[in-house]
Amino acid sequence: MSTPHNQAQVGEIAQTVLMPGDPLRAKFLAETYLEDVHQFNAVRNMLGYTGTYKGKKVSIMGSGMGQPSIGIYSHELFSQYGVEAIIRIGSCGALIENVHLRDVIIAQGACTDSNFAHQFELPGTYSAISSYDLLEKAVAHAKEKNVNYHVGNIIASDIFYHFNQGTTQKWASMGCLGVEMESYALFATAARLGKKALTLLTVSDSLVTDEQTTPEEREKTFTAMMEIALEIA
Template identity: 80%
Template sequence: MATPHNEAATGEIAKTVLMPGDPLRAKFLAMTYLEDAKQFNNVRNMFGYTGSYKGKEVSIMGSGMGMPSIGIYSHELYSQYGVENIIRIGTCGSFKKHVHLRDIIIVQGCCTDSNFAYQFELPGVYSAISDYGLLEKAVALAKEKNVNYHVGNILSSDIFYHADKNSPEKWASMGCLGVEMESYALFATAAYLNKRALTLLTVSDSLVSKEETTPEEREKSFTAMMEIALEIA
């Protein structure tokens, strides 16, 4: 039952998939947290693994960077492999002074500068939101673990190096907590296919204070977000 981007056979992927952008983070997560992890995908080095966490079957797979990439992988997982839940576990830049490095953002909804929703031929602007059931569980676990977290809106952008240097301030003025590049496409795809999705983001850099984390930290140290996602899987 392989797709153009996934060589997994039927039954090799769990009903819930955790999706970091970086396939190396997917590998780190699988090797660190899953028992009996088995690799199901190596196409384009977009690693995917299935194993068990506290007795539950869970899959972890990279999504790549940007909405086109996560749009491909999430669509195939939902439509071809019977996946019901995708939880994106990623990083973001903070737009707000009170949203600090290593804080967690539990994404309620997304704004975007992408035309991803154009394909649905809707007579207006689509608001992409997460699944409330998954969001509610994530908030409860964040409280239980006593981590610094925020719930709210973010920007999913197609542009990393933006020509408009005032873009962050404009989105921040509308309440956006931070910026990443994938969640709008994930939420829209889930809604279109009648599935469930959530995004958890760890703040890797601040567009306010100009602080940032290292690539190694982003790959291996954002464990609080990872553990929340595994608990609600």
Template identity: 55%
Template sequence: MSSSPFKETPHIKPNGAEIAETILLPGDPLRAKFIAETYLENPVQFNEVRGMLGYTGTYKGKKISVMGTGMGVPSIGIYSWELINVFGVKNLIRIGSAGALQDNLNLYDIVFGMGASTNSNYASQFNLPGQYAVTASYELLEKAKKTADEKGQKVHIGNILTSDTFYNADKSAAGKWKDMGVLCIEMEAAALYLNAAQAGVNALCILTISDHIFRAEETTSEERQTSFTKMMEIALELA
């Protein structure tokens, strides 16, 4: 058990329920609910503060938790910091959606974020004497790739962009990131990776392409909530 039944924060109040050392972190709390109800045995809800649903159960005999994080760097920054530093979580796997930048990426493709470029200022709090290369945990990345291979699931691995802006006034920005080989755009991974690195724990971002920035292609909110099962099933194996 990673969490004391007596610990709580302003944002996470388990009321005696356990939080496992490995947790899946979708942005959408309803996706967390879907995963708990679809995949976990004997799920117990450990959070509902601000509607950010969290559950702990077992998957193939291993204890695992899942919890929503909301949208953007500030939101996942809060939740991941508390999960790591208050509740003792050791492995944090973001599972989310992303907008593709590269031509060889299509709807429903899976991306592992090996690195996370960002236009966020989140790293400034650490007062580092230079620019920090924000990267995933190799331990989780290697295990996720092995799991994908065993499932016969093709994945893309590389640099992603964590953006603070969903509606960017600079219309040329996406093209510049594309030219640098960045695979896709999401809004949370860099903060998760930074918090994990500072605390010496593991983090990985697994994404499903929900839309393409340069093509008129996108999925619906309902599809994003319940249909990204291949990504979920890879993440669940990391417990």
């Protein structure tokens, strides 16, 4: 069985998938940390790999950028490939002063400016949250590894180049730690399908100080987040 976006056959993908936005980060992570690696997908260059980490079967696959993209891939993984948990490992922009470059954010929940949840026809506003057992394990491993981490809400935005320059400050005023573009759709999809999801983010740039990392650093050096995700997979 395959889908329009994934050429994998049933059984090629592990029950837990680590999902960076960048497929090249998936390739780097698989080649660096997994043993007996097998590439299961290359459709649209959205690379996917399965291997073992400390004896556990783990898959890693890119999601692309934005909620429509991760909505497609997470839905297919959950509903057609028997995946039980997806851990997003991404980058984000820090929104508040005490969240610094390369800090790790463990997303407790995701706010959004997206209309993604309208498909569920809910009579109100849906609060998209992560799976607590995954979050609890991530916090424990972050402490164990002495990682500088933060737990809280993020904003998953549909807009990268926002013409309203005050938008991020408004989300910061509500306590959002960082801004990215995928987690609300991931959390909502997991909830609707009775699955688990978590987001770990490394701060790649700060909207407070204007500091930023390079694309190569984002691809290959955010290893603390990657190692936490592998430990809880």
